[in-house]
Amino acid sequence: DAKTTQPTSMDCAEGRAANLPCNHSTISGNEYVYWYRQIHSQGPQYIIHGLKNNETNEMASLIITEDRKSSTLILPHATLRDTAVYYCIVRSLEGGATNKLIFGTGTLLAVQP
């Protein structure tokens, strides 16, 4: 069952910020929001995750709304190498064996020169 909704594709100009939205209106209180990306023909790459607060690391920022029903991944200065499919995933880390990733179809971000 899909727990997140993302646009199928987005374009972004090189050097500009890329803002990728994700809706997760049925998220539970103990579920985190994770983002991964997959460059063509490679394995997925972990980007960032969060629970309630906004998060930032060397790759991106994650903005989670106060009601936690949606979030936005921000790549502050997109480069051509950021062209990839971006996956938004909600998951609980409790229960050990049940905290598997469930990937949907993601958003294809195309960074244009």
Next chain:
Amino acid sequence: DGGITQSPKYLFRKEGQNVTLSCEQNLNHDAMYWYRQDPGQGLRLIYYSQIVNDFQKGDIAEGYSVSREKKESFPLTVTSAQKNPTAFYLCASSRARGLAGEYFGPGTRLLVL
């Protein structure tokens, strides 16, 4: 450097043949996973293992088998019972609770002759 290796990068299977995909990690991770990805689709979980000598079926385990005799290794066998094995196979690992996200290998592309 720590990471996950998968071999081979490409694998060809004849009808009725069993083939084994290798996955090795030197990250000292407890949990390991096998996913399958079909063109234009997200990842689907085949098998996962939270600890040595223990593993559980994922969502599409039919026609596949695994073993976890060592912490570092989680080979996947695609048996002749798997009628549509052509896909991109991805191995991943994580710490037991997976809080920091999964690390993925580069993938093996399996083709049926």
